[in-house]
Amino acid sequence: MAGATIWKGSIHFGETDVPVKLHSAVREERIQFHLIHKQDRVRLRQQMICALEKQPVPADEQSKGFEVEDGKYIIIDPEELERTAPEGSRMIEVHEFVKSDQLDPVLLDRVYYLEPDLTNVQGNGYNALAKALKEMDVEGICSWTMRKRSYLGALQAWGGMLRLNTLRYADEVVPAASLGLHNVVLSEKEMTIGSELIDKLTAPFEPRKFENEHEKKLRDMIEKKARGENIAILSPKRLQPTDPGQLLQALEASLKKAA
Amino acid sequence: MAVQGIWSGTISFSLVAIPVRLVTAVEPGRVSFHLLHSRDYSRLARRMFCPEEKAMVPPDEIIRGYEIMPDKYVLMTDEELESVSPDRSRTIEIIEFIDLGEVDPIYYDHPYYLIPSKGGEKAYQLLVEVMRRTNKAGLAKFVLAEREYLVAVTSRDGALTLITLHYSDEIVPDGDISPKKGTIEAEEEGRIRKSIELMTEDFNPGKYADKRRKKLMDLLATKVKEKAPVVSPAAVEEEGEGPADLVAALEESMRKVKESK
Numbered sequence: 001m002a003g004a005t006i007w008k009g010s011i012h013f014g015e016t017d018v019p020v021k022l023h024s025a026v027r028e029e030r031i032q033f034h035l036i037h038k039q040d041r042v043r044l045r046q047q048m049i050c051a052l053e054k055q056p057v058p059a060d061e062q063s064k065g066f067e068v069e070d071g072k073y074i075i076i077d078p079e080e081l082e083r084t085a086p087e088g089s090r091m092i093e094v095h096e097f098v099k100s101d102q103l104d105p106v107l108l109d110r111v112y113y114l115e116p117d118l119t120n121v122q123g124n125g126y127n128a129l130a131k132a133l134k135e136m137d138v139e140g141i142c143s144w145t146m147r148k149r150s151y152l153g154a155l156q157a158w159g160g161m162l163r164l165n166t167l168r169y170a171d172e173v174v175p176a177a178s179l180g181l182h183n184v185v186l187s188e189k190e191m192t193i194g195s196e197l198i199d200k201l202t203a204p205f206e207p208r209k210f211e212n213e214h215e216k217k218l219r220d221m222i223e224k225k226a227r228g229e230n231i232a233i234l235s236p237k238r239l240q241p242t243d244p245g246q247l248l249q250a251l252e253a254s255l256k257k258a259a
Numbered sequence: 260m261a262v263q264g265i266w267s268g269t270i271s272f273s274l275v276a277i278p279v280r281l282v283t284a285v286e287p288g289r290v291s292f293h294l295l296h297s298r299d300y301s302r303l304a305r306r307m308f309c310p311e312e313k314a315m316v317p318p319d320e321i322i323r324g325y326e327i328m329p330d331k332y333v334l335m336t337d338e339e340l341e342s343v344s345p346d347r348s349r350t351i352e353i354i355e356f357i358d359l360g361e362v363d364p365i366y367y368d369h370p371y372y373l374i375p376s377k378g379g380e381k382a383y384q385l386l387v388e389v390m391r392r393t394n395k396a397g398l399a400k401f402v403l404a405e406r407e408y409l410v411a412v413t414s415r416d417g418a419l420t421l422i423t424l425h426y427s428d429e430i431v432p433d434g435d436i437s438p439k440k441g442t443i444e445a446e447e448e449g450r451i452r453k454s455i456e457l458m459t460e461d462f463n464p465g466k467y468a469d470k471r472r473k474k475l476m477d478l479l480a481t482k483v484k485e486k487a488p489v490v491s492p493a494a495v496e497e498e499g500e501g502p503a504d505l506v507a508a509l510e511e512s513m514r515k516v517k518e519s520k
Contacts, residue, residue, distance in 0.1 A: 002436045014454030036324035037309045047308035052301035064292040072488040098462035111365040115436035124441045128448040170464040176416035184381045194389040198356050205361040207427040214344045214407030226333045234342040236349040239269040239276035244381040254273030
């Protein structure tokens with residue numbers, strides 16, 4: 001069952017207004033570890049430490065500054081930034097529509113379900129919008145203000161349902177060019193065999209096939225350790241990297257194996 | 260500059276194995292603010308602090324613990340954590356490839372880059388090129404610290420990205436809030452379609468980042484007129500911070516703890 005409504009708003013573009021309620025689409029309940037001080041077994045807390053005094057600084061003595069040049073900051077209240085967005089407008093404003101395949105997965109953040117909010121509206125704009133987005137294979141790039149923060153997102157249809165996928169800003173993504181990768185020349189034969197191999201190993205995306213098998217094993221190990229039993233240390237499996245000179249042979253052998 | 264890694268190991272598909280390091284692909288603070296001490300304008304750094312000793316704790320004195328009862332922890336060393344699933348703690352084994360277009364975006368969690376380590380450059384580039392041409396992604400499971408991740412490895416701008424995926428049991432069922440079927444008025448649908456057509460553009464995500472940046476710059480411009488920038492004192496480099504990759508890994512896990520709240 002879906003959780004409580006997080007926020008209510010209205011999708012707006014052109015002459016269209018579709019009131020919706022937001023719900024979380026992902027619920028994580030994973031095992032949680034804490035960071036502990038080895039010496040005294042005390043749980044550590046994250047503190048902001050003053051680089052000069054080397055002492056923790058309480059929240060009321062922290063300011064935010066934007067570095068204008070080396071070591072020079074303009075002190076600013078980041079909430080002031082958000083304030084320029086229309087407060088309490090409850091509007092999810094669609095700026096443009098883009099083809100779904102133009103959205104770089106690296107930009108995709110969290111998904112929220114949109115439930116039609118039918119309290120005081122007649123008609124069926126929700127279903128018409130979901131149908132149009134799906135059939136036209138587009139998503140609406142939109143922004144809204146929720147809990148004093150502005151969000152950028154993609155309005156998308158999946159099944160018959162509308163969803164909001166929050167987007168990261170492009171300048172938050174580390175450019176691949178900064179990774180210092182070097183170009184290596186590949187032969188057309190390596191590429192062809194590589195492509196053939198990948199085609200052979202391709203299957204439909206079925207996420208239900210994959211379970212978190214690790215978590216149960218981890219819980220078992222914690223229980224074992226809590227009972228004072230010894231834990232067998234197993235060395236992790238490490239693969240021998242393929243010799244660059246043997247890449248073609250490795251690809252050919254792989255292809256044979258996959259056939 | 261050598262890029263710090265959060266993790267190192269090998270990524271493999273069939274009989275090909277590539278040595279790689281993992282680095283984060285997004286830095287939310289890239290165009291943002293730094294925390295400063297309001298009294299001396301010195302930069303603040305996030306550090307782990309022992310409330311008992313009232314002192315900062317260096318990474319080599321930090322261990323992961325699971326709380327079995329209030330304030331009682333079962334401590335787990337990195338070696339013990341790696342022993343839980345030794346097959347997956349240092350290898351990302353691609354089980355199968357999928358068409359990227361088939362992935363429901365609801366599954367995407369956090370993006371990273373993989374960088375080839377010495378000797379892995381050629382096979383790395385082969386995987387980048389072949390996945391780009393075929394628009395495929397490799398699916399794998401791997402273990403980082405205490406968590407096992409289902410991941411999609413894809414090609415982006417000449418690099419391999421690794422995006423952690425949610426497990427299907429983490430996706431909230433939507434049956435009770437899904438819209439009721441109803442007749443769609445042709446007139447309304449036509450109007451919506453027309454608006455969408457008029458508003459369809461090529462996606463340029465940089466546009467929105469620029470807009471946000473401009474807004475920030477405008478605000479800074481008015482601020483700087485009101486008040487001159489403050490000068491932060493130069494601080495002495497800290498010692499004993501431990502190896503860089505360990506610091507990075509700890510910071511990464513702290514970020515995760517923070518995000519999961």
